[in-house]
Amino acid sequence: MRNRFGFGSAFTLTLSAIICLLLAAAGSAASQEQPTVAKDTVQVTPFTLNVYKGNYDVWSWIPKIEFRVNGPIPSGGQLYVEFT
Numbered sequence: 001m002r003n004r005f006g007f008g009s010a011f012t013l014t015l016s017a018i019i020c021l022l023l024a025a026a027g028s029a030a031s032q033e034q035p036t037v038a039k040d041t042v043q044v045t046p047f048t049l050n051v052y053k054g055n056y057d058v059w060s061w062i063p064k065i066e067f068r069v070n071g072p073i074p075s076g077g078q079l080y081v082e083f084t
Contacts, residue, residue: 018044018065018083035071042067 019042045064052060063083073079 018063018081035069035073035077038068038070 043066045066046061047064048059048061050056050059052058065081069079
């Protein structure tokens, strides 16, 4: 049986939470003169996989995020996003 997970409420809620966190982080970083996330470039896309834990009858998905950063990133600096 195939997984028919809709990208409705759970995905929308997760996406909303992530965007809020990114925007809050960008706002606090701006006050500290650090690199900021360009708010109009944040894109979260569900990327589907045709296998789940070795079972090819069930598919799964993972989130993919893309965004631009304003300002220089220090040498050795890292940017990351957490999805829950």
